[in-house]
Amino acid sequence: MTRTADPRNPRNPRRRAPRRDGFAERARRAIDSLLRQFPELREEMAAGGGFGKPAYAAPVAPAATASPAAPPSRGTAERRDAEAAEDRAAAVWNAQRGLVPSGPGGAPLRLSVLDTDMDITASLAELEEAVHDRLGLPAPRPADVPTRLVRILRLLDPIGRDADLAEHALAELRRMARRCARVLGDTEPIRRIRPRCPLCDSVSLRAFTSRHIVLCVNPGCRCEDEGCACHHVPGARHRWERAEWAELAVLVGCTVDDLAEVAA
Numbered sequence: 001m002t003r004t005a006d007p008r009n010p011r012n013p014r015r016r017a018p019r020r021d022g023f024a025e026r027a028r029r030a031i032d033s034l035l036r037q038f039p040e041l042r043e044e045m046a047a048g049g050g051f052g053k054p055a056y057a058a059p060v061a062p063a064a065t066a067s068p069a070a071p072p073s074r075g076t077a078e079r080r081d082a083e084a085a086e087d088r089a090a091a092v093w094n095a096q097r098g099l100v101p102s103g104p105g106g107a108p109l110r111l112s113v114l115d116t117d118m119d120i121t122a123s124l125a126e127l128e129e130a131v132h133d134r135l136g137l138p139a140p141r142p143a144d145v146p147t148r149l150v151r152i153l154r155l156l157d158p159i160g161r162d163a164d165l166a167e168h169a170l171a172e173l174r175r176m177a178r179r180c181a182r183v184l185g186d187t188e189p190i191r192r193i194r195p196r197c198p199l200c201d202s203v204s205l206r207a208f209t210s211r212h213i214v215l216c217v218n219p220g221c222r223c224e225d226e227g228c229a230c231h232h233v234p235g236a237r238h239r240w241e242r243a244e245w246a247e248l249a250v251l252v253g254c255t256v257d258d259l260a261e262v263a264a
Contacts, residue, residue, distance in 0.1 A: 041180055
């Protein structure tokens with residue numbers, strides 16, 4: 001399971017932190033995506049694995065107005081988590097051996113769906129614990145994924161004031177949202193940008209429309225900032241966030257409107 005570095009022990013103190021003016025918006029988009037798609041993931045798992053319909057498989061209210069019910073007691077929540085973990089482990093065991101539930105049912109369970117469910121459930125719990133630890137808050141109570149997401153949503157302002165924590169939280173939320181979308185078959189449209197990359201001079205600029213970023217897909221491309229992720233994160237490519245498009249437009253000889261039109 002691949003995760004970003006723990007913000008309490010950063011591997012590279014010179015790495016570039018996300019822009020504070022855009023952190024909350026980008027984190028909110030990732031959370032909204034997970035709130036919308038994680039119940040779909042559970043529905044697919046229930047249909048293929050013989051589980052009952054999850055309690056929170058119903059449509060989730062928009063993040064800005066979400067108001068989850070009072071959380072269950074710690075003992076009840078821990079018991080539910082343990083039962084869910086046992087169910088998922090049993091489903092993985094069955095899926096690995098080609099076994100399916102008896103009687104009428106939906107499509108066979110996809111192991112990738114289970115893996116994604118377990119990854120997001122565990123990663124989100126770890127992220128919330130890291131956030132509370134860094135901010136000096138009491139340990140979070142056990143909860144399901146949508147409840148944890150809403151609780152993190154409410155902490156975006158204090159998270160954004162800590163550069164290391166903001167970078168870690170944003171990277172994890174985006175990673176989970178992308179993995180959930182990928183396993184559900186919701187791929188992100190990618191558009192080619194005609195001008196050459198201002199860093200490596202190759203025709204390798206691409207606009208990722210859902211995330212509103214421009215990225216150089218040339219594996220050898222590196223910028224001059226050694227603290228940038230393209231230098232120290234395996235597989236990372238140099239990117240320009242939406243707030244950096246004006247600078248990029250000047251470098252490649254076009255306008256911000258040109259970039260926005262391609263990425264629309």
